């Protein structure tokens with residue numbers, strides 16, 4: 461008995477996300493557009509991985525494929541050990557750049573939306589959505605409609621909605637890109653708090669190098685189109701991260717290294 | 727400094743002024759009574775002959791109701807199909823857009839040839855007349871739905887029927903309603919005009935009949951009824967739009983700067 465258990469515990473935990481030899485080519489209007497080539501990456505359970513790269517290098521495409529929202533032309537994606545070929549909200553939650561909340565639903569109803577889709581009982585829905593609302597720090601704002609919320613609050617609701625089915629993996633495509641610098645920093649910090657409370661595996665796309673270093677366990681740098689992964693940079697800063705770390709040498713050197721890689725791709 | 731009067735006050739003042747002029751101009755002889763009978767005479771006629779007006783109005787209302795049913799039902803259905811299916815959109819939308827620009831009234835004689843001069847031809851003519859704006863706005867409403875919303879719904883596991891009922895329909899309601907308001911107004915015009923052209927019943931028919939015998943007060947009585955009918959419809963349609971579009975109108979108000987601000991204490995500000 462004990463032997464068996466220890467075998468299970470000692471076995472290397474299967475990665476939450478495994479992408480192998482993935483390539484994608486769009487059938488564009490003027491001939492095929494190769495968007496991604498030979499992407500291979502592994503994200504361990506509970507890790508926070510940030511992807512950076514020049515615009516148009518295929519970051520959104522890659523995330524859409526991990527979410528099962530688009531099919532790659534070649535290669536495989538495994539999430540929690542099983543291939544993904546259609547959206548599966550029990551395995552993957554997605555937070556988009558535009559808050560993409562339904563403007564005709566209140567914040568609480570937006571968060572409940574995924575549960576309503578699978579006809580969960582009403583009380584369970586309410587309770588779960590309220591928990592999420594508290595988790596993202598929006599208690600008391602549940603009855604508000606998206607147009608009554610600030611940009612940061614909308615993204616909080618989006619995060620709550622992405623987490624409401626408790627998926628082990630959360631994919632975030634430039635979620636804070638539309639926010640002002642201050643709000644963006646606060647939201648990054650908040651995201652780390654939520655992440656540490658929920659132990660999710662996060663893949664986060666951003667244009668901001670500061671945000672990348674501040675949030676990540678590991679930063680993946682992509683080349684210009686067709687996107688390849690040209691560098692993997694581990695971020696050895698301790699957790700919990702603090703704003704003061706941004707002024708340290710380590711932080712600056714990491715940021716500089718990423719910048720050099722991206723600049724080459726220009 | 728004098729405060730600027732509210733727009734609604736201004737509207738009522740203008741309306742009152744018009745009514746006063748309507749009474750005074752014919753009375754003082756500035757406008758001959760044959761061209762414009764005084765307001766009081768018009769109302770007197772309406773009161774005296776209310777039975778006749780009511781029974782003709784009921785014919786018109788009956789025709790309008792069925793014509794709206796056709797315009798809205800067929801318009802929404804056709805609009806949803808052409809808006810939602812790319813092939814139909816590319817084939818049909820240019821055709822329907824150009825048809826909309828044709829003054830369909832010129833085809834009304836054909837409608838009477840096919841469907842007679844009774845209610846049937848009015849219902850079908852006005853239904854076709856109101857169909858185009860409903861169909862075109864519905865198609866536009868569905869085509870302009872934010873693709874991000876559908877993507878988000880799919881990421882949450884929404885099936886195709888769920889995408890339709892929970893995203894496409896609610897997202898297109900505001901546009902469709904504005905199409906219904908326009909289409910409904912055109913249906914009323916279609917019914918009244920066709921009654922004026924050829925018929926033996928309806929409010930439009932009253933206008934024509936009294937005009938041929940130069941009975942101006944009765945003509946204007948009928949015109950007042952038509953005006954009231956249009957205003958009543960528009961008021962109802964706007965009320966429905968307002969009720970169903972809380973989020974849309976609120977969004978617009980926010981852009982105009984009357985933003986309903988979120989009150990949070992600075993110390994615990996939620997961003």
Ligand SMILES: Nc1ncnc2c1ncn2[C@@H]1O[C@H](COP(=O)(O)OP(=O)(O)O)[C@@H](O)[C@H]1O
Pocket residue numbers: 486487488489493495514515516517518519520521522685
């Ligand atoms: N549906 C599509 N059809 C054709 N080309 C596309 C499509 N979607 C994206 N692309 C192209 O693929 C490339 C990668 O796009 P995207 O994944 O959005 O990049 P990123 O998110 O890194 O900016 C871009 O050059 C874009 O023009």
Ligand SMILES: [Mg+2]
Pocket residue numbers: 519520521633
């Ligand atoms: Mg992108």
